[in-house]
Amino acid sequence: MLKYMEVNEISKxxxxxxxxxxxxxxxxxxxxxxxxxxxxxxxxxxxxxxxLTERFDLVKLDSFEVTESDLNECIEKAGKEFIDALxxxxxxxxxxxxxxxxxxxxxxxxxxxxxxQRVIPLERVGVYVPGGxxxxxxxxxxNVIPAKVAGVDEIVMVTPPDKNxxxxxxxxxxxxxxxxxxxxxxxxxxxVAALAYGTETIIKVDKIVGPGNIFVAEAKKMVFGLVxxxxxxxxxxxLVVADEKSNPVHVAADLMSQAEHDKIASAILVTTSKKxxxxxxxxxxxxxxxxxxxxxxxxxxxxxxxxxxCESIEECIDISNIIAPEHLELMVDEPMQYLGLVxxxxxxFLGRYxxxxxxxxxxxxxxVLPTSGTARFFSPLSVDSFIKxxxxxxxxxxxxxxDGRKIITMADKEGLTAHANSxxxxx
Amino acid sequence: MLKYMEVNEISKxxxxxxxxxxxxxxxxxxxxxxxxxxxxxxxxxxxxxxxLTERFDLVKLDSFEVTESDLNECIEKAGKEFIDALxxxxxxxxxxxxxxxxxxxxxxxxxxxxxxQRVIPLERVGVYVPGGxxxxxxxxxxNVIPAKVAGVDEIVMVTPPDKNxxxxxxxxxxxxxxxxxxxxxxxxxxxVAALAYGTETIIKVDKIVGPGNIFVAEAKKMVFGLVxxxxxxxxxxxLVVADEKSNPVHVAADLMSQAEHDKIASAILVTTSKKxxxxxxxxxxxxxxxxxxxxxxxxxxxxxxxxxxCESIEECIDISNIIAPEHLELMVDEPMQYLGLVxxxxxxFLGRYxxxxxxxxxxxxxxVLPTSGTARFFSPLSVDSFIKxxxxxxxxxxxxxxDGRKIITMADKEGLTAHANSxxxxx
Numbered sequence: 031m032l033k034y035m036e037v038n039e040i041s042k043x044x045x046x047x048x049x050x051x052x053x054x055x056x057x058x059x060x061x062x063x064x065x066x067x068x069x070x071x072x073x074x075x076x077x078x079x080x081x082l083t084e085r086f087d088l089v090k091l092d093s094f095e096v097t098e099s100d101l102n103e104c105i106e107k108a109g110k111e112f113i114d115a116l117x118x119x120x121x122x123x124x125x126x127x128x129x130x131x132x133x134x135x136x137x138x139x140x141x142x143x144x145x146x147q148r149v150i151p152l153e154r155v156g157v158y159v160p161g162g163x164x165x166x167x168x169x170x171x172x173n174v175i176p177a178k179v180a181g182v183d184e185i186v187m188v189t190p191p192d193k194n195x196x197x198x199x200x201x202x203x204x205x206x207x208x209x210x211x212x213x214x215x216x217x218x219x220x221x222v223a224a225l226a227y228g229t230e231t232i233i234k235v236d237k238i239v240g241p242g243n244i245f246v247a248e249a250k251k252m253v254f255g256l257v258x259x260x261x262x263x264x265x266x267x268x269l270v271v272a273d274e275k276s277n278p279v280h281v282a283a284d285l286m287s288q289a290e291h292d293k294i295a296s297a298i299l300v301t302t303s304k305k306x307x308x309x310x311x312x313x314x315x316x317x318x319x320x321x322x323x324x325x326x327x328x329x330x331x332x333x334x335x336x337x338x339x340c341e342s343i344e345e346c347i348d349i350s351n352i353i354a355p356e357h358l359e360l361m362v363d364e365p366m367q368y369l370g371l372v373x374x375x376x377x378x379f380l381g382r383y384x385x386x387x388x389x390x391x392x393x394x395x396x397x398v399l400p401t402s403g404t405a406r407f408f409s410p411l412s413v414d415s416f417i418k419x420x421x422x423x424x425x426x427x428x429x430x431x432x433d434g435r436k437i438i439t440m441a442d443k444e445g446l447t448a449h450a451n452s453x454x455x456x457x
Numbered sequence: 458m459l460k461y462m463e464v465n466e467i468s469k470x471x472x473x474x475x476x477x478x479x480x481x482x483x484x485x486x487x488x489x490x491x492x493x494x495x496x497x498x499x500x501x502x503x504x505x506x507x508x509l510t511e512r513f514d515l516v517k518l519d520s521f522e523v524t525e526s527d528l529n530e531c532i533e534k535a536g537k538e539f540i541d542a543l544x545x546x547x548x549x550x551x552x553x554x555x556x557x558x559x560x561x562x563x564x565x566x567x568x569x570x571x572x573x574q575r576v577i578p579l580e581r582v583g584v585y586v587p588g589g590x591x592x593x594x595x596x597x598x599x600n601v602i603p604a605k606v607a608g609v610d611e612i613v614m615v616t617p618p619d620k621n622x623x624x625x626x627x628x629x630x631x632x633x634x635x636x637x638x639x640x641x642x643x644x645x646x647x648x649v650a651a652l653a654y655g656t657e658t659i660i661k662v663d664k665i666v667g668p669g670n671i672f673v674a675e676a677k678k679m680v681f682g683l684v685x686x687x688x689x690x691x692x693x694x695x696l697v698v699a700d701e702k703s704n705p706v707h708v709a710a711d712l713m714s715q716a717e718h719d720k721i722a723s724a725i726l727v728t729t730s731k732k733x734x735x736x737x738x739x740x741x742x743x744x745x746x747x748x749x750x751x752x753x754x755x756x757x758x759x760x761x762x763x764x765x766x767c768e769s770i771e772e773c774i775d776i777s778n779i780i781a782p783e784h785l786e787l788m789v790d791e792p793m794q795y796l797g798l799v800x801x802x803x804x805x806f807l808g809r810y811x812x813x814x815x816x817x818x819x820x821x822x823x824x825v826l827p828t829s830g831t832a833r834f835f836s837p838l839s840v841d842s843f844i845k846x847x848x849x850x851x852x853x854x855x856x857x858x859x860d861g862r863k864i865i866t867m868a869d870k871e872g873l874t875a876h877a878n879s880x881x882x883x884x
Binding site for chain 2: 115126129132151163165168216262264283287289290291322323366372376377381383388390391396400408412418424428433436437439447449451453454
């Protein structure tokens with residue numbers, strides 16, 4: 031089911047090209063209708079939200095607010111086993127993210143000079159959570175917990191109502207456990223617009239995060255600049271580096287765990303063993319049959335699944351660095367010995383017993399990761415995503431006297447005489 | 458010259474609206490021609506660069522490379538006074554930015570579990586430096602030094618050639634002192650395209666930073682995603698908080714130091730003293746006359762200059778937090794007492810002897826700052842801008858046994874059976 035290639039310069043280049051050809055680009059009709067929706071919400075506020083919810087979610091609401099008692103009901107419905115797992119996951123995620131809290135600093139110098147940097151949490155953050163079949167309570171934890179740890183004052187969640195005007199109970203339960211401050215039943219581009227511009231009910235936020243369909247993604251792009259957004263998630267990848275000792279049952283299962291997300295997801299096996307590849311092929315066919323999303327998996331593997339045969343684990347990692355996958359599994363012994371070679375990967379899953387879903391749900395690392403090769407320059411969602419920095423500097427009269435001339439020289443060479451003037455008037 | 462307002466709810470809202478109305482949005486003809494240029498460079502490489510350089514920079518080059526001997530000539534031409542100032546500025550900027558270096562971390566747990574985060578410098582960064590009248594050597598330092606401190610492997614600078622095929626000597630000198638690895642004489646959208654896609658001569662980078670005109674800004678937006686970019690700089694602001702003891706000569710000089718940048722720059726005085734405002738008005742008129750860019754200053758002050766009268770310094774800072782200025786001067790006694798109130802500002806200049814140009818050139822803080830109200834959620838350019846993070850996690854067989862059931866429960870509730878399967882095959 032995987033496209034077979036042996037590694038060489040040409041195959042490397044082809045590989046990159048084929049991955050780049052995957053795209054979630056919105057067509058013009060989407061762009062146009064999203065622009066219209068945003069304009070409507072901006073101008074008409076809540077009224078527009080009620081109308082659009084009726085049109086797209088096919089439900090007439092009296093209020094967007096999800097109440098405390100709604101949430102308690104969600105917890106009830108979700109069941110104890112799920113809630114217990116969620117709570118333990120939350121603890122793990124919190125523990126991992128707390129280490130990311132950055133401190134400001136100050137430098138003190140001669141002549142009374144001091145300067146430094148402060149770290150300040152964002153005031154208000156909006157988290158988009160899809161409804162329907164892509165309703166992922168784990169995403170609630172992954173987006174909300176880092177914002178909480180960062181110290182964000184107010185976290186607002188938006189999620190589309192179902193046809194009865196309720197919300198997915200697992201989503202509601204996760205929101206309550208994660209500590210979301212307010213939840214509104216509104217989805218799509220209209221929810222993004224409400225968060226960016228504010229309405230009578232929904233207060234304007236500073237940043238919008240969370241996954242969504244093409245309408246949500248397009249709306250986020252359009253309001254970027256007015257508010258900050260997280261990455262626009264592209265199609266995701268798993269790259270499994272495996273050797274002759276790797277268990278083909280495991281390898282196949284892990285490749286499919288990513289392939290099931292999307293027809294344009296990409297599952298890539300990079301291995302030193304052609305024999306392993308052959309066994310993995312058999313396993314893919316066998317296991318695929320009993321998985322719910324087998325149609326998606328088959329199409330994803332057919333179009334973007336690959337097996338690449340290399341000479342050594344080092345060469346496997348070389349390939350991985352070129353692809354810069356969202357998820358990288360290093361299914362080898364002593365995996366820490368190889369971690370230093372990994373330069374471009376969102377998250378690395380080490381050894382033979384760390385399938386990627388451990389990171390999706392439970393282990394503690396964030397599952398919002400750079401996709402489509404952007405791990406070359408983007409980072410996982412983290413506490414840093416919910417803070418900003420602000421610098422400060424103090425010069426005394428004596429310090430200006432000492433350094434003033436040099437500053438004037440530099441300003442003059444740039445032709446900025448008003449810059450120079452602000453120093454001159456103080457000398 | 459400043460528009461006078463007393464503070465109230467309406468004036469606050471008007472203020473924000475008027476600042477938002479400033480815009481650097483490219484019109485369609487710019488967008489179209491930038492798209493064409495990018496396509497041409499992507500397809501034709503160096504050949505396109507030579508052609509476009511001849512068309513736009515009116516010079517026929519034999520080579521884009523700036524040699525070591527060209528740079529030594531720049532140093533010569535720039536003169537000792539300038540070079541000495543530049544070197545001292547570099548030391549200050551380096552000292553300030555070194556404190557920003559982040560460390561990775563690791564958490565070790567029971568059952569062999571460990572997880573953590575690594576901090577990895579970007580491999581290659583491109584720095585765009587404008588030529589002509591907006592050639593700012595200080596920008597070279599501000600963009601290159603944090604990348605150097607971050608540990609970027611290769612820093613490539615691009616800057617348009619002048620009509621004789623040379624480069625601005627101050628820019629060349631700053632590049633040499635900052636430690637740029639390679640410099641190419643190419644500018645405009647074609648330079649951005651070359652950095653994003655690579656050509657025979659210019660190697661593809663991971664991130665493009667640095668200021669530029671509307672064509673450069675538009676090109677950066679278009680290649681974003683393929684590479685990372687810094688912020689798209691909008692019109693800039695200075696907001697001066699002053700009291701009755703503030704020196705109107707200083708206040709006026711500082712307001713104009715920002716106003717001279719751009720007709721749509723915004724200089725705002727927020728003060729507790731109407732008397733001060735009146736004196737500042739006189740000073741603006743007087744000092745303006747002897748400044749080179751007085752036409753720009755007058756237009757900027759006329760359209761976007763404001764004086765806002767408040768009851769207290771606390772209220773002044775309140776206004777400032779709403780505006781979220783790029784530069785904030787707190788021209789008061791004991792300014793550190795007020796810093797905690799400042800929530801939204803790119804850089805804060807404290808006290809009566811710290812005019813903003815100290816930070817532009819010399820003090821050590823970065824001058825690449827969030828503009829147009831984006832200090833609510835964006836940060837100054839920093840070492841963080843040139844690194845990425847990558848997480849890792851290890852689970853042992855025992856740990857999967859212990860936690861596997863919970864992960865399966867969570868995956869099942871999301872309908873992702875292939876996720877659950879990757880755990881099941883290991884139990």
